[in-house]
Each structure stands twice: as C-alpha cells, then as structure tokens.
Amino acid sequence: MILQLTVGALVSAINIGIHALVTVVAVAIARNAGYRRTGRPRLQLMGVMVATAAVLKVAHALEVVVWACTYHIVQAAAPGSDLLYFAFVNYTTLGYGDITPVREWRLIGPLTAMNGVLLFGWSAAILFEVLRKTLDYVGLIKDDFIPGRG
Secondary structure (H helix, E strand, O other): OHHHHHHHHHHHHHHHHHHHHHHHHHHHHHHHHHOOOOOOHHHHHHHHHHHHHHHHHHHHHHHHHHHHHHHHHHOOEOOOOOHHHHHHHHHOOOOOOOOOEOHHHOOHHHHHHHHHHHHHHHHHHHHHHHHHHHHHHHOOOOHHHOOOOO
C-alpha cells in the first residue's frame, strides 16, 4: 500500500508540475490575445476562451498519458489491457469498470481520479480568471452585458 501511495503521489506531483507550466503558458496566451485592441470585443473574448480551453485540454491529455505510462511501468492492469483508455476512465472519474487494476495496484485508480478532479477544478479556475480578466480589459462588463438586465 505504501508503494501505491508513493507512486500515486509522485505521478500526481509530476502532473501538478505539468499543469502549473501549462497554466503559465495559457495565461500568457490569454494575456497577449486579450491585450490586443479590436473592434469586435465579443469575438476576441471567444477566441481567448477557446485558445485557453484548448491549451488546458492538451495538458489534461498529456497528464493522462503520464498515468498510462505509469500503469505500464508498474503493470497495474492485466497484460493486453488498453492502458491509455484505463487511465482516461480513471482520470475523468468515469469509472466504467471494464478494466480493473491488478490486486497489488488497486489504489492506483482512486489516486488517478483524485489527481484528475484536482486538475479539472484548477482548469475551471483558470478559465474563469481568464474570462474575468479579458472581460475587464475589453470593457464588456457593463450592466447591459449581464443577461436579464437592461
């Protein structure tokens, strides 16, 4: 059990590092795109949000690959199992249960899920902050922009 927790903590730390790096990149992209003046602020806002979400999605895919590689190294599932699929199912907390870890690594799924939930929450916070900052900069925050007002 200690080995499972140690491996899970190490892979989680690696993924947190990846996410921190991608956060810096996503914020830089959003800042550069958001600071450009345009006659179409709503279109600019959409572009910034789509770019930010795309960068974060790539980060999550990379983080799943890190988990899949770990599953391969520790032989967490039966031979012949689709480890990338297994990692995605765990990371997203989908939990189909059609592939299960071997007995010695049964904590790897919950550890992967815990990491995924944390990083998805982090991504949501990044998206919200990029939205807020871009709205502030392009000047779209007005009473008439808020649905149900004006």
